[in-house]
Amino acid sequence: MIDIRKTFKTTATYYLIRLFRSQVQDFFTNLGEVSIMSVLTIINLFKGKIKWKEVIYQCYRFGVTSLPITLSIVGMTSVIVATQVASEMVKQGGENFVGMMITMLIIREAGIIMSGFAIISMIGSSLASEVATMRVTEQIDAISVLKVDPIRYLFVPRVLSGMLMMPLIWVLSSLIGVLAGSFASNLASGLSYRAYFDSVWYGIRIYDINVNLLKAVVYGFTIALICCTFGYNAKGGAKGVGIATTKAVVWSFVALVILDMIFAVSFFF
């Protein structure tokens, strides 16, 4: 007689159900870990002394070493948009709106999200693999045994540097984006710099700037926190570091898009 249960256990359906179940479990475990760590980090941000020397070093790493990449990515995004849109707008008689449109796009959305993506791939991955390596080589255990709180020692300076540097990165990359847009519009459609920059001012709104400074702080916090958390919870050797880094990057990307959606709906709807 055929044992139906046993047979079922060999089928692809059974395998898929199990895979799905473990993925869902994993997802909620990770979500829980990130939430706990964010609470602990926030508590530690407010209580206890902050080591400014370490914060400054982390700021340098987060904000300065990443600048070439963030600036060129946002600049090129702007060039891509400008070359495609400017000529069309000029043809339709909208040359007075090109600068405004590109500025609004960069300030409201493209500047922050593209910088965020660049920061995740460059700084986030390095934070995650650094902390994960410290975990698998027992350096984090050593910190605890020496009675220093790893959250305070590792998370606080890294997360704080993200919160401080992300707004700066956003401001600089937006400037570059607007400038790059002017060159591109000029080259692509012969739009004069004068006409471009005259309309730039209409694209700058205090409200947008405030909202995006807030967004930048939140994104900086989120990226640093997620990447440190996955590093912190890494298991196993070199393979564990790899898994932690991949997860950290994927989660940061998804978190950024979700946050961006929430911001768009709640502030610009």
Place this chain on the structure above:
Amino acid sequence: MIKVNNLVKKFDKKTVLDDLSFEVADGETLAVVGFSGSGKSTVLKIICNLLTQDSGTVYTSEGDVAMVFQYSALFDSLNVFDNIAFALTERPDIKKKYSKSELCEIVSQKLKLVGLSGIEDKYPSELSGGMQKRVSFARAIVTEPKTILYDEPTAGLDPISSTLIEDYIVRLKEETHASSIVVTHQMSTITRTADRVLMIYKGKKVFEGTPEEMLNYGNEYTKQFVTASLHGPMQMLAE
């Protein structure tokens, strides 16, 4: 004083420590021996609160618990000086502000104790494995702890450095009256440092006694261990 009562630890379903009990008096050194994978590091990690037991209790007397890790676990982004001074500069409960010159003095004194000097500016990756081990030793004892756990302090060291470390374990015990546990596979470390020996097999205590008793074939387990025999009650491959 370290008191361990009926300790049980499971990883997933695998029982790694099975009802383990022992005591270490003040100023006493206990050597813990056993096969690779028998749960020695796990005991130490439970005592210093890195792991939590599934049941059983652990008591240590007041004061710091120090641990010398099996693979050194030096902070690789910090140089030797900052590694050793770490507890003094980073611990929030140490209120005393050490001046740079005080720190330099303490660090160079600790380095001298482990037979190294003038390497304060080097990074861990620039040191040999044995040197890393000795630096991690210096880092662990910088706050003069009352309970010291050594996870294979002499593994991978040449005989002369081993002797240096063994002498220092003994001296430290005499000076600070600390209770120590030394996990080791090395006969010289057992005979030179330990007052008593505890042998673990599959998470259970299979022998407890003095080093002399162990060497004089305390029981079937120690006999097999001392003679390094493949035949005996302990089976390496059996899981």
